[in-house]
Amino acid sequence: MAEPIRLRTPLTEEAVTALKAGDRVLISGPVIAARDAAHQRLVELIARGEPLPVELQGQVIYYVGPTPAPAGRPIGSAGPTTAMRMDAYSLLLLERGLKGMIGKGRRTPALIEKLREHRAVYFAAGGGLGALLSERIRSVEVLAYPELGTEAIRRMVVEEFPAIVINDCHGGDYYTEGVETWRVPSE
Amino acid sequence: MREIAASTITAAVARLCIEACIDLPEDVETTLRRAQASEESPLGAEVLEQILENARLARAQRLPICQDTGFTSVQLLVGQEVLITGGDLYAAVNAGVRQGYSEGLLRYSILEHPLRRRNTGDNTPAAIHTEIVPGDRLTIRVMPKGGGCENMSTLRILKPSEGEAGVKRFVVESVFNAGPNACPPLVVGVGLGGTFDLCAHLAKRALFRRLGEPSPDPDNARLEQELLAQVNQTGLGPAGLGGRFTALAVNVESYPCHITALPVAVNIQCHAARHKEVVL
Ligand code: SF4
Numbered sequence: 001m002a003e004p005i006r007l008r009t010p011l012t013e014e015a016v017t018a019l020k021a022g023d024r025v026l027i028s029g030p031v032i033a034a035r036d037a038a039h040q041r042l043v044e045l046i047a048r049g050e051p052l053p054v055e056l057q058g059q060v061i062y063y064v065g066p067t068p069a070p071a072g073r074p075i076g077s078a079g080p081t082t083a084m085r086m087d088a089y090s091l092l093l094l095e096r097g098l099k100g101m102i103g104k105g106r107r108t109p110a111l112i113e114k115l116r117e118h119r120a121v122y123f124a125a126g127g128g129l130g131a132l133l134s135e136r137i138r139s140v141e142v143l144a145y146p147e148l149g150t151e152a153i154r155r156m157v158v159e160e161f162p163a164i165v166i167n168d169c170h171g172g173d174y175y176t177e178g179v180e181t182w183r184v185p186s187e
Numbered sequence: 188m189r190e191i192a193a194s195t196i197t198a199a200v201a202r203l204c205i206e207a208c209i210d211l212p213e214d215v216e217t218t219l220r221r222a223q224a225s226e227e228s229p230l231g232a233e234v235l236e237q238i239l240e241n242a243r244l245a246r247a248q249r250l251p252i253c254q255d256t257g258f259t260s261v262q263l264l265v266g267q268e269v270l271i272t273g274g275d276l277y278a279a280v281n282a283g284v285r286q287g288y289s290e291g292l293l294r295y296s297i298l299e300h301p302l303r304r305r306n307t308g309d310n311t312p313a314a315i316h317t318e319i320v321p322g323d324r325l326t327i328r329v330m331p332k333g334g335g336c337e338n339m340s341t342l343r344i345l346k347p348s349e350g351e352a353g354v355k356r357f358v359v360e361s362v363f364n365a366g367p368n369a370c371p372p373l374v375v376g377v378g379l380g381g382t383f384d385l386c387a388h389l390a391k392r393a394l395f396r397r398l399g400e401p402s403p404d405p406d407n408a409r410l411e412q413e414l415l416a417q418v419n420q421t422g423l424g425p426a427g428l429g430g431r432f433t434a435l436a437v438n439v440e441s442y443p444c445h446i447t448a449l450p451v452a453v454n455i456q457c458h459a460a461r462h463k464e465v466v467l
Binding site for chain 1: 227228229231233234237240241245249250251252255293294296304306308333334338366367368423424428430431457458459
């Protein structure tokens, strides 16, 4: 397997365009942690034409709802959650300049098409690897909606956070490619 | 009658919640290790290695294996000669969940109503199932069930004419649709027969069986092997990134059924197949 590509956030258009489905990456820099409830609030603000509590231009959103931080660690277990639940909301956030998303699982065709249109990328991180991935999170700060608990919006600074490009901005879909490679054709 | 204090049950449930979330069961870890050694896809083998590393780290650092510490699924096998004293059984179980999730720094993922969607703030109530069994013991089984895989579970009442082939088609199709969302390699719990509710319950119960232990019914045992082979031909593989190990096991539980029906339920369990039990 090829060496992983090192990426820095926020993501530039060039960095995103160079990525292909199946590329393994190590992401370093700040990311925004947000999931269902936070997405719903952001989209409500957009609908009302109000300012957002976070800047989205060039940013990467990590779909995660962590466990509480034990003493001496910035965060508890913190792996990705299922991305598809966010698809309806992500379409609008991509229009606001969002460049990357980290989650797990398939996206809808509408979202994949939107990635092409807005030059953005969807990465999968290891589902169910919450303990291991938390070691790559250096610092955590709640940015908005602390009352949402695990669903609050957080700023996380990650270092060499491992992920794989599932949907690139050229229409590539690694979930389809990977399965095709290993499927045993039925007689 | 043998007496068991409600407070004993609370303490046991609290400990089981914490241990289940932190300590991957030995049968799951052994099966993962075997899969890792024979996975042909390099990326798949790497994912399996990371899963094992994650389990080791969780144990060493006392961290939850996965941040989704689940809906607490609790099975109670209550001996008919047991008398619970000093409190209500279900209240005792929920008090244990409350204590375990708070002390264990586990995540609160339960909402008080599916539409109002307010978090209960302590992961209660648990999803409790009770069975009355012979004897004077109380067995408590705790399974923190994550949303990613539970949400991909399915149930269909097939026509009897669809037969075994129809059952297999439905199970394989369910697993494929679950795909990367459910964090493979999976444990697939299959319920066959019963009524609508019982069928789903059988599928969940199948997930409590030790990996590698076949069904005592020879037809179910054969079906388990054939389904596992078929599921592993889909190519999904670890994390759905392509490979041989889409599932670690398929467990089938059956029950008699009505002459008009062939009910099948598929309860999907991710690789974080967490469960612990105690006999009081
Ligand atoms: S499906 Fe399982 S391993 Fe994956 S995120 Fe949910 S609980 Fe964790």
